[in-house]
Amino acid sequence: DAGITQSPRHKVTETGTPVTLRCHQTENHRYMYWYRQDPGHGLRLIHYSYGVKDTDKGEVSDGYSVSRSKTEDFLLTLESATSSQTSVYFCAISESGVGLAGRTDTQYFGPGTRLTVL
Amino acid sequence: QQQVKQSPQSLIVQKGGISIINCAYENTAFDYFPWYQQFPGKGPALLIAIRPDVSEKKEGRFTISFNKSAKQFSLHIMDSQPGDSATYFCAASNPGGSQGNLIFGKGTKLSVKP
Numbered sequence: 001d002a003g004i005t006q007s008p009r010h011k012v013t014e015t016g017t018p019v020t021l022r023c024h025q026t027e028n029h030r031y032m033y034w035y036r037q038d039p040g041h042g043l044r045l046i047h048y049s050y051g052v053k054d055t056d057k058g059e060v061s062d063g064y065s066v067s068r069s070k071t072e073d074f075l076l077t078l079e080s081a082t083s084s085q086t087s088v089y090f091c092a093i094s095e096s097g098v099g100l101a102g103r104t105d106t107q108y109f110g111p112g113t114r115l116t117v118l
Numbered sequence: 119q120q121q122v123k124q125s126p127q128s129l130i131v132q133k134g135g136i137s138i139i140n141c142a143y144e145n146t147a148f149d150y151f152p153w154y155q156q157f158p159g160k161g162p163a164l165l166i167a168i169r170p171d172v173s174e175k176k177e178g179r180f181t182i183s184f185n186k187s188a189k190q191f192s193l194h195i196m197d198s199q200p201g202d203s204a205t206y207f208c209a210a211s212n213p214g215g216s217q218g219n220l221i222f223g224k225g226t227k228l229s230v231k232p
Contacts, residue, residue, distance in 0.1 A: 004161075042124075042207060042224040043162065058219075090161050106152070107220060109161030 003027045004110035006091050012116045019078040021113050023091030025071075032074040033092040033107065034058075034066060036085075043090065049074055081117040089113045120145060122210050124223025131230050137195040139226045141208035144189065148210040152220070153182065153193050156205045165206070166193070198230045 003026035013019050023032060033048040035058075045058030047066040055066050063085060065077045078085055091110040123142045131137045141151075152167035168175045168182040168191065175182045181194040195202055208223040 040224060042222040043220075044222070045219065092161075106164045106167075109154075109163065111161050112159075 004091060004093055004108060006089075006110040006113050008113060009111065010114045012118065013081055014118050015082055016080050019081050019115065019117075021076045021089055021091075021115070023074045023076070023110060025074075025091075025093050027093060027095075027108075028071060029093040029095050029108075030071075031094045031096065032068065033094075034064070034074065034076045035090045035092065035109075036060065036087040037090060037112070038087050046076065046089075081115075083117050085115065086117045087115060089115060120212075120221055122208060122221050122223045124208050124226060126226060127224070128227045129229070131198045131228065133198065133200060133230055133232050135198050135230075137193075137198045137202065137228055137230070139193045139206055139208070139228070140190065141192065141210075141223050142188075142190045143210050143221075145210070145212060146189070147212045148221075150211040151182070151184065151191050152209050152211075153180075154207045154209065154222075156207065156225075158204075162207060195228075198228075200230045200232050203228055203230050 005024045007022045031050055034046040035043045037043050044060045046060055046064050047058055049055045049068040067075045090112045092107040094107045125140050153165045154162035155165040156162040166177050166180050166182055168184050170186050173184050179196045184191045205225045205227045207225050209220045211220050
C-alpha cells in the first residue's frame with residue numbers, strides 16, 4: 001500500500017459524535033486525498049490537500065473537514081457523524097496532481113477505514 | 119458532464135476467456151484515463167492508464183482501447199484467470215480542473231470461474 005497507513009481500520013460510532021480518521025504516509029508525497037466508497041457510487045472525492053495547510057473541497061465535502069499540519073499526515077473529521085456517512089474511507093497520495101499535462105503520476109491508495117454510524 | 123459511465127456493473131467470465139469493461143465520458147477536456155483494480159478489503163491499485171494521444175496500450179494480459187471520437191475507452195483482460203476476480207474502476211482526470219480531480223466510474227465486479 002505504498003507506505004500509507006490509515007487509522008483506525010474499523011470504527012463504530014453513534015449519530016452526533018465527532019470522528020477523526022487519520023492518514024499517514026512515509027513517501028513524502030505532496031498530494032493527499034480522502035475518498036469515500038459506497039456501493040453503486042464508486043469512489044467519490046471528499047477533500048484533498050496539495051501541501052501543508054493547503055486543502056480544497058471535492059465532490060462530496062459537506063459534513064467533512066480536513067487538516068494537514070505535516071506533510072505525512074492528513075486528517076478527516078466528521079464534526080457530527082450521521083448515518084449517511086457510514087462508508088469505507090480511503091486515503092490516497094500522489095507525488096503531483098493527477099493528470100497534470102505531460103505527467104502520469106499515480107494515486108496510491110491506503111487500506112481503508114470502515115466507518116459505521118449507528 | 120463530469121461523469122464517467124461504466125458498464126457492466128458485474129461480469130462473469132470463464133477461465134481463459136476475455137473480459138471487457140467499457141467506460142464513456144462527456145468532458146472532452148479529460149486527458150488521463152487510468153484503470154484501478156480492487157480486491158475485497160483492499161484499497162484500489164493502479165492497473166494501467168492511457169492518454170488520448172494513443173488508441174491502445176497493452177501491459178501483459180491487460181489492454182486499454184481508446185476511442186477519442188466516441189469518447190469511450192475499454193479494458194480488455196485476455197486469458198482471464200480466477201486471480202483476476204476483483205472490482206475494476208475506470209477513471210478520468212481533467213488537467214484544467216482541480217488538482218487531483220479523478221472522476222471514477224461506479225465499478226465492475228468481475229468474477230472469473232475456473
